[in-house]
Amino acid sequence: MSIWGFISDVHGNLLALERAIAACRESGAQQLVYLGDLLGRGDSDGCVERVVETAALSVVGNRDLDWAERVSARSRAYVLSLPRLAEADEFVAVHGDARLVRNLSADGRKRGFERAYCYLRERGKRLLFFGHTHQARVWRKSSPSAEPELLPGRRIDLTDARESVYFVNVGTTGLPFPGKGPPCCAVYDDVWQRLEHLVLGPGRGERRKPSFE
Numbered sequence: 001m002s003i004w005g006f007i008s009d010v011h012g013n014l015l016a017l018e019r020a021i022a023a024c025r026e027s028g029a030q031q032l033v034y035l036g037d038l039l040g041r042g043d044s045d046g047c048v049e050r051v052v053e054t055a056a057l058s059v060v061g062n063r064d065l066d067w068a069e070r071v072s073a074r075s076r077a078y079v080l081s082l083p084r085l086a087e088a089d090e091f092v093a094v095h096g097d098a099r100l101v102r103n104l105s106a107d108g109r110k111r112g113f114e115r116a117y118c119y120l121r122e123r124g125k126r127l128l129f130f131g132h133t134h135q136a137r138v139w140r141k142s143s144p145s146a147e148p149e150l151l152p153g154r155r156i157d158l159t160d161a162r163e164s165v166y167f168v169n170v171g172t173t174g175l176p177f178p179g180k181g182p183p184c185c186a187v188y189d190d191v192w193q194r195l196e197h198l199v200l201g202p203g204r205g206e207r208r209k210p211s212f213e
Contacts, residue, residue, distance in 0.1 A: 001190055001191045002030045002190055002191075003027070003028045003029050003030050003031070003189045003191075004029060004030075004031050004032075004033055004056075004091075004187065004188045005021075005024025005025070005027070005029030005031070005032045005186070006032075006033045006035060006093070006129050006168075006170040006185060006186045006187070006188065007020045007021070007024070007032065007034050007170070007185045008034070008035035008036060008061075008095070008096075008130070008131025008132070008170050008173065008185070009036070009037040009063075009131045009132070009171075009172035009174060009175055010034075010037060010040070010047050010173050010174040010175075011037055011039070011040030011041070011042070011063065011172070011174040011175040012038075012039055012041050012042030012043055012044040012174065013040070013043075013047070013173065013174030013175065014042060014043040014046040016174040016183055016200065017047050017050055017051075017173060017174060018050070019200045019201075020185040020198075020200060023185060023198045023200060024187055027187045027196065027198060028187070028189070029187050031056035032054050032055055032056055033055070033057045033058070033129065034051050034055050034057070034059070035059060035061070035093055035094070035095055035096070035129060035131045036059050036061025036063075036082075036095030036096075036097075036100075036132075037061030037062065037064060037095065037131065037132070038051055038061065038064055038079060039066075039067035039070070039071060039075070039079065040063055040174070040175065042174070044067065044071045044075060045072045045074075048071070048074075048075040049075075051078075057086040058082055059083055059086050059094055059095055060095065060100065061095040061100075061131075061132070062095065062097040062099060062100060062132075064079040064080075064082070065079075065080075068080055084101050085101050085104065087123075087125070090125060091125055091126070091127035091129055091188075092104065092120060092123070092127070092129070093128075093129045093130070094128070094129075094130050095130060095131060095132055096130035096131050096133065097132050103115040103116055104116050104119060104128060104130070105130070105132070106131075106132045106133045106169065108167075109139070109167075112141070112146075112147055112148055113128075113141050113165075113167050114144055114145075116165075117141050117143075117144055117165050118144055121163065121165065126158075126164070126165055126166060127158070127165070127167075127168060127188070128165070128166070128167050128168065129168045129186075130167075130168070130169055130170070131169060131171065131172060132169075133180070134171060134172035134175060134176065134177045134180050135169060135177075135181055136154075136169055136170060136171030136181055136184050136186070136197045137150065137167075137168075137169040138150070138156055138167070138169070139167045140160065140165075140167075141164065141165050141167065142160075142162050142163065143163065148167065154199070155194065155196045156195045157193070157194055158193040158194065158195055159193045166195075170185055170186040170197070171184040171185070171186070172184075173185055182199050182200070183200045184197050184198055184199045185197075185198050185200065186198065
């Protein structure tokens with residue numbers, strides 16, 4: 001039983017990574033999970049060093065593969081050693097690019113996450129965490145044929161008693177895109193089954209109300 005922090009799409013932004021780690025820790029996170037795209041313009045080697053120091057779980061992203069030749073040998077060896085998928089008792093973690101894990105990608109939303117729902121249910125998991133699109137979102141899907149329901153707000157109770165599966169895009173820590181909301185990360189309490197998106201401000205660990213349009 002633990003509180004998990006999820007950080008994705010750092011893209012070499014070390015200051016943003018430090019803010020995300022601090023925000024997760026301040027919210028009680030005991031285990032940190034990194035969802036890929038650590039590398040990019042900025043201090044990629046510094047980002048990898050911090051992830052190595054703090055990660056409970058870490059997966060590779062498409063940008064990590066694209067940028068592997070642009071970083072130090074140590075950073076390159078680390079990102080190329082990462083799995084494309086990681087699991088814990090309740091959840092599966094991936095980056096979200098279909099080229100990495102076809103059936104567990106952000107693109108699955110276009111097909112109602114049907115394959116991802118079946119994959120998770122077969123393995124007794126109830127959450128899929130991913131990034132890749134840089135936009136924080138949470139969907140709930142109650143059956144293979146049900147349309148995913150987009151859940152509003154940044155704090156969400158996941159105690160649904162039905163056979164629901166949740167799909168959580170944690171957003172981006174280091175590279176927000178116009179129109180997709182501010183930089184953020186997420187924490188999940190697997191005891192109380194509560195999820196919160198943490199929106200990162202310009203100061204260390206500062207949070208403000210997100211825009212999940």
